Amino acid sequence: MIVNKISEIIEQILKDNGESLSSAITQYTTFQDIGLTSFDLATLTVEIEDEFDVDIFEDGIITNIGEIIKLIEEK
Amino acid sequence: MFWIDRLRKLEITYLDLLNKINQQSSNNVFIREENPYLVFLNILKNFLSGQRSIILDYDFSEDELYKLGITNTTIKESEYIQEDFSKKFHSIQEIIFYLKTNKKKIELDIYTSGTTGRPKKITQSFENLTRGVKEQSIYKDNIWGFAYNPTHFAGLQVFFQAFFNTNTLVYIFGNDFKRISLDLKVLQVSHLSCTPTFFKMLLPHVEGNINSIVSLTFGGEKFDPKIEKFIIKKFPNAVIKNVYASTEAGSLFRSDGEYFIIPEKYVKLIKIENLELYIHKELLGKSKSFKLVGQWYKTGDIVELYDGGKFKFKNRKSEMINVGGYKVNPSEVEDIIKTIKGVADVIVFGRKNSLMGEIVVAHIVKESSQNAKDLKEKIKQITSLELQEFKVPRLIKFVDSFELTRTGKIKK
Numbered sequence: 001m002i003v004n005k006i007s008e009i010i011e012q013i014l015k016d017n018g019e020s021l022s023s024a025i026t027q028y029t030t031f032q033d034i035g036l037t038s039f040d041l042a043t044l045t046v047e048i049e050d051e052f053d054v055d056i057f058e059d060g061i062i063t064n065i066g067e068i069i070k071l072i073e074e075k
Numbered sequence: 076m077f078w079i080d081r082l083r084k085l086e087i088t089y090l091d092l093l094n095k096i097n098q099q100s101s102n103n104v105f106i107r108e109e110n111p112y113l114v115f116l117n118i119l120k121n122f123l124s125g126q127r128s129i130i131l132d133y134d135f136s137e138d139e140l141y142k143l144g145i146t147n148t149t150i151k152e153s154e155y156i157q158e159d160f161s162k163k164f165h166s167i168q169e170i171i172f173y174l175k176t177n178k179k180k181i182e183l184d185i186y187t188s189g190t191t192g193r194p195k196k197i198t199q200s201f202e203n204l205t206r207g208v209k210e211q212s213i214y215k216d217n218i219w220g221f222a223y224n225p226t227h228f229a230g231l232q233v234f235f236q237a238f239f240n241t242n243t244l245v246y247i248f249g250n251d252f253k254r255i256s257l258d259l260k261v262l263q264v265s266h267l268s269c270t271p272t273f274f275k276m277l278l279p280h281v282e283g284n285i286n287s288i289v290s291l292t293f294g295g296e297k298f299d300p301k302i303e304k305f306i307i308k309k310f311p312n313a314v315i316k317n318v319y320a321s322t323e324a325g326s327l328f329r330s331d332g333e334y335f336i337i338p339e340k341y342v343k344l345i346k347i348e349n350l351e352l353y354i355h356k357e358l359l360g361k362s363k364s365f366k367l368v369g370q371w372y373k374t375g376d377i378v379e380l381y382d383g384g385k386f387k388f389k390n391r392k393s394e395m396i397n398v399g400g401y402k403v404n405p406s407e408v409e410d411i412i413k414t415i416k417g418v419a420d421v422i423v424f425g426r427k428n429s430l431m432g433e434i435v436v437a438h439i440v441k442e443s444s445q446n447a448k449d450l451k452e453k454i455k456q457i458t459s460l461e462l463q464e465f466k467v468p469r470l471i472k473f474v475d476s477f478e479l480t481r482t483g484k485i486k487k
Contacts, residue, residue: 016455031279032253038276038399042431043469049428057429060301063279 009047027066080246097160104153107131111225129184130226178202199360207326217242222269228322252280268292272399284309294318295400334385352376396425401465417445437468
C-alpha cells in the first residue's frame, strides 16, 4: 500500500535525525504533525520521486500525506 | 519597538537598545552568538567603538573555526572594554548619523560560504553593507519579519534597512511555521524578506490571508514563479520583489517578479558576457579568495536574456550546490567523509528538488568489510557534528563504483 511505503520513508528520515514517529501515519497526517523540517521535506520529495516517479512539490505546495497519495495515484 | 523574538521571549524598545549600546561593557570583535539580538547589538557596539566586527555562524564547529585560523585564544585576545557612551549618544538618530558619517571607516568581516561554499573571509565596508538601504518618511511605520540567518549578508541588509528607519524587527527565523504565521498577523508585519524555500515552508501554515504584508522580497535562490498564485491568494496586498545579492558584492539590484535589469548606475560595473554575470571589482568587498578576470569577478550565475535588456537567472555554472539559498562546496563535504573509516571513495553532489532547489547527496564506495547500515549511521553522525546543517548529506547511497561526475559527465 502507498501509505505504508510513505510511512517507511518518513520513519527512515526521522531515524536519521535520531527521532521516531509518535503515531501511525494516515492520509490526514500533516507534515507539521510529524515535525518535518525543510531539509526532511526536501529529502522526502526526492525519496518519493525515486520510489514513485512523482515530484510532490512540482505543482505547488502540499501539506499532508493524503495529498501525496493523491498525486501518486493520479500518475 | 525595536526587536520582538517570541521564541526567546524578548521585546526590546529602541530606548532599551540605546541604553544597552551606551553601557560600558566588555566587548569582542568576534561575534558568535546564538541570540540574534546580541549579534546586532554587538555589531553596533563594535562599530561605534571604532572596531571592526568579525561575524561567525553560531553553528560553526570547532574544527571549521580551526580551519579558518580562529581559536579560543584568538577570540579571547580580541576582547576590549567599551567606554560609557551615554554622554556621546542621546538618541538612536545620533547613532545612525554617526554610522553614516563614518561609513567608509567601518568594516565587517563575514566568514560564510557566500558564493564559494567553503567558509572564507569577506570584508565589507559599512558603505557596501548599507548600499541598498532606503530611508524615507513613508517607511517609518514598517514592521519587518526577519527571516534570515543574522550572520549572513541578506540578514544584515534587512537589519540595516529596518534600523535606519527605526522600524520594528520581528525575528521569525527558526520558529515553528504555525507560530510564525500567527505572529505575522497579530503583529501586523508589513514587510517580509526571505528565501523562496522559507516562504514555501510557511505557506501551508497561513490560514486565511495576511493583509498587512505589503512587500515580499525574495533572495538567495532563484524565484519559483509557481508560488505566485499562492502569494496572490494569501498575501493579497503584497508586491513581490526579488533581490540579487551576494556576500562578495552585496545587494546589487531588485526585480519585479522574475525579470531583472541592470540599474543605470551600474551599467559600467555589471555586465553579462557569454550569458554569465560579471561584477566589476569596484563593487566587491575585500577578500583574498576573489579570482578576477582583469577587473571583473565572474559570479558563476548564468542568465537568460530577454528583450529590453531584461534577464532571468537560470542556474549556476560552478559545481556549487544551492540548498535553500545556502551554498555548499561539495569538496568540503567529501573531505570530511573521506576521513571516515570504511569509506573507500565518495562523491558529493546536488540533487534537484522543487522545495529547496537542491539537497546534498553522497554516493559512497565502501570498503568491502564494512557494514553498510553501520557506515551510513557513522557518516550521518560525523557530518552532522563537523558541518553546518545545510551541508549534511540528506541521501547516502552505496555504489560499487562511480559512473557519473556531479555534472553528469563520466568521472575521469
